Amino acid sequence: MSEPDSMMLEATRRRLSGKQANTVDRLTRAAVQVLAQEGFAGLTIRMVAASAGVGTATAYTYFSSKEHLVAEIFWRRLVSSPSPASQNPDPVVRVVTELRNIALLVADERELSGAVTSALLGRDPDVEHLRDRIGSEIRRRIVHALGPEPDPEVVESLQLLYAGALVRAGMGYASYAEIADRIEKSALLILR
Structure with missing residues (x-):
C-alpha cells in the first residue's frame, strides 16, 4: 500500500x-x-x-x-488530490499552481466549503489534530514547489496567505474562485 x-x-x-x-x-x-x-x-x-x-x-x-467529520472530509480531499506542482523550472509558477489547486478543492460545493472553514476553526482535539496534518501537508507542498532550501520566512508567509485567504472565503467576503485569484496575486508579491 x-x-x-x-x-x-x-x-x-x-x-x-x-x-x-x-x-x-x-x-x-x-x-x-x-x-x-x-x-x-x-x-x-x-x-x-x-x-x-x-x-x-x-x-x-x-x-x-x-466539525471533526467535516475536517476529515477536507483532509481526505487534500491528500487524495494530486499535487499539480509541475516540472516547470520556475518555482513561482509551481507555488502559484499548488496554492490555487488547494484553494479550489471544495470551491464548487458552497455548503461544504463554508463548513470546512467553520470546522477547522473548532477546538475539538480531533479537529486540532487534523488541522495540524492539513497545515503540514500544505507546508510540504509549498516547500516542494519552491525547491531545495526554501527561505523559511517565504514558506511561512505563503502559509499565512493561504490560511487567511480561505478564512475570508469561508466568511463569504469572496467566492473561492475569487480567493484563488487573490492568492495568486498575493503569492506573486511575496515571491518576486
Whole structure:
C-alpha cells in the first residue's frame, strides 16, 4: 500500500481495517450530501449516520463532532488530490499552481466549503489534530514547489496567505474562485 493510500485509511483516532475504512468512507460521502441539503448549521452526526445506513453510536466511534467529520472530509480531499506542482523550472509558477489547486478543492460545493472553514476553526482535539496534518501537508507542498532550501520566512508567509485567504472565503467576503485569484496575486508579491 502506498503512503497516500495508508494515510487515507488512517483516521484521526486510529488505524482502520478495510471494513472500518468503508464505513468511514460511507459516512464522509453521506455528510457531503447532508451538508448540501441542510447546511452546516443543520448537519448532525445522527443525520449523517442515518443517511449512510450506519448506527449513530458507530458514527461517533469515528467522529467526535460534526466539525471533526467535516475536517476529515477536507483532509481526505487534500491528500487524495494530486499535487499539480509541475516540472516547470520556475518555482513561482509551481507555488502559484499548488496554492490555487488547494484553494479550489471544495470551491464548487458552497455548503461544504463554508463548513470546512467553520470546522477547522473548532477546538475539538480531533479537529486540532487534523488541522495540524492539513497545515503540514500544505507546508510540504509549498516547500516542494519552491525547491531545495526554501527561505523559511517565504514558506511561512505563503502559509499565512493561504490560511487567511480561505478564512475570508469561508466568511463569504469572496467566492473561492475569487480567493484563488487573490492568492495568486498575493503569492506573486511575496515571491518576486
